[in-house]
Amino acid sequence: MTEKNHVIDMEHQHTRLGKVEIAPEVIEVVTSIAAAEIEGVATMRGNFATGVAERLGRKSHGKGVKVDLEEDGISVDVYVVINYGVSIPDVAKQIQENIHQTLKTMTAIDLNAVNVHVVGIQLEQQEVIADTTQE
Template identity: 60%
Template sequence: MKDNSLLKMDHEDTHLGKVEIAPEVIEVIAGIAASEVDGVAEMRGNFATGVVERFGKVNHGKGVKVDLADDGITIDVYCVVTFGVSIPKVAASVQENIRQTLLNMTSLSINEINIHIVGIQFDTKAQEVQIDEEM
């Protein structure tokens, strides 16, 4: 990703000035859109985001990487899914929700939205309750 690069909006010239969007804004929008999809348990960040979250700050761009290239925008999303869901359906839903949300909020079209499933989360609380009820 280019350092300190901003996305310039292509829209009608209103003579009021220009609109630029920072790549971090795209990361946040994509992260929130991905988290909204049923079956996504959590987003996977790196060590630094884990440390920041321990201090109470929520990073909505966690698990999202935006690459600005000359040929367009590529988004990589790293997420953990809930056990038992259809991974292809969840991944397709994440891609569509991110695409639609970014289009609605920014009017940007995205070249690629790559989904990386990096883990599966088991619902241990439900399993514990079920075991307790059987006893």
């Protein structure tokens, strides 16, 4: 792993054809999609910059994910808003398992940790039904 180049060197993927490197942005996107797949996750929470970028029309696929490249491995932090009425510990565990499995399958990367931060609860949107009949 080479932190100065900001890529993950897949050491065991060296072949006679060359080597494979994965950018942290790829891990962010895969992690964000894997977390959003879980039932009970309302949205991913980004920072101020991603919110501004989305308002200007740029889609941020890695929103709500922070990847830490450390000497002893890789850890990810996921920031989610959960739907009201679901079991937060169950949803968080499903998020962790899905992210771990998806990254293992797609990139062959073993993570040190998947930290789930629940930063909000999404209340159900109630529809207001107005009586439009004239008497």
